Amino acid sequence: PRRPPRNRSKALVASLRLHGTEEDCSCFCTSEVQILPVCSDRIVLIMGARSQLWSIAKMSVTGGVIGVTISDRYVTVVAIKGHSMHPTMTATDSALRGDIVLAEKACLDQYKFSRGDVILFKCPSNHKEVFVKRLIGLPGEWIQLPASSEIIKVPQGHCWVEGDNAARSWDSRSFGPIPLGLINGRVTHIIWPPSKIGRVERKWPEDRIPPF
C-alpha cells in the first residue's frame, strides 16, 4: 500500500518491489528508529546519530514512566535491610546480598488485610524510612501484648505490627498501633537469593494467642 512520506529532516523514502507482483511498496522511516515490515522481502533500517540518541532518551523516559506507574499501583521490588524479620527475611551487611522481595499494591485499594500478612509501611516517627513487619492485629481487634498480660484494643483505621525476630524488632510494642494509611504494600514473594525463592506465607507466631 502506498503511503505519503512524512516531512522530517531525516526522512527517507525507499521504493521496493515485491517479488512476483507489480505493486510498488513504500517503506519510510522517520528520525525515530522504525522498522516497518510492510514489505516482507526487504526491510530498510535508517537512522542518524542524533536521532539515535533522541530515540534512546524517549524510550528511557517512556520506560521510566511505565515503570513508576507499575511500581505505584501493582507490584514493586524492595531490598530488605535490618534483621527484624529473621528468619523469614534477612539482610546482610551489603544491600546487594540482602533479601529482595516482591510487594503488591493491589491491597491498598480497599485496605483489606489478613492477620499474618507481611506488610511494608512508613515508620510513624520518620516518614522517609520504610519498615517490613508482620500484621498481628487488625482494626477493632483485642490483642495481648507479648511481654505483659495486658490486653489492648487496636483502634479503628489502625493495625498492630510485629517483627518475626522479636528480639531485634522495633515495632508496635514500642511505637503502638500504626494507621493503615502508612502501609505501602504487602510482601508476597522472595525473589533473591535463589535458595529462598518462593511465596511469603501468611503465618501466625506460635506462642501468641490469636486475637478475638
Added chain:
Amino acid sequence: KIIPIEPSSPSAAAMSRFVRRLAGIPWRQIAGEASSVGLLMAQGLCAVHVVSEHVLGVAFPRGPSMLPALNMAGDVLLTDKVSPRRGWVGPGDVVLLLSPEDPRKIVAKRVLGMEGDEVTYPVDAGNSDATKTVVVPQGHIWVQGDNIYSSNDSRQFGPVPYGLVKGKMSYRIWPPSRIGSIDSKE
C-alpha cells in the same frame, strides 16, 4: 492463500466470495496499528498517573470543616505532591492526608504544629473555653480544620504521622470568583 473450490450452489459461491474478501483485509496491518494505538494510550495514562501522583494533582474538597477558606462543595484545588515528600510543609499549610480513622478517606486540614511544637487547642469548641496544650511527637503533625465547630481532626484523633500527608494545597482554580491562593492563617 485460499485454494479455490468449485462452488456447487449460489450460497456456496457467496460463501467463497466472502471468505476471499476476508482474506483480502490487511489483518496484520490493522493489528499493528491497533497495538500501537493501545501502547500510546497506555503511555498516556501512565504519564497522567505519574504527574498527578508525584508532581501536581487536582482535589475537590467537600465538607464544612475548612470554612471559610474552602467552600463546602464545588471548589477545585491544585495539589502539590512534591512538597510533602521533600518535607516542605509547615504550620499554616493546608494539606491533604489519609484519615487515620479510615485510610480510604482523604481529608483536607490545616497544619497547626510540626514535630516538637507545642499546640494549644480548644477542647470543646462552642460549649466551653477550655484549652489543652500538647507537644507534637517526633515524626507527627497536628492538623485542625479552620471551622473548629464542625471538624473531626487532631483534637479527636490526636497527632498524625507525617507519612499520611499526601499533598499540599495552596491554589484554588475554581470557582472563578475565588481563583488564587488560599490565604494562610498566621
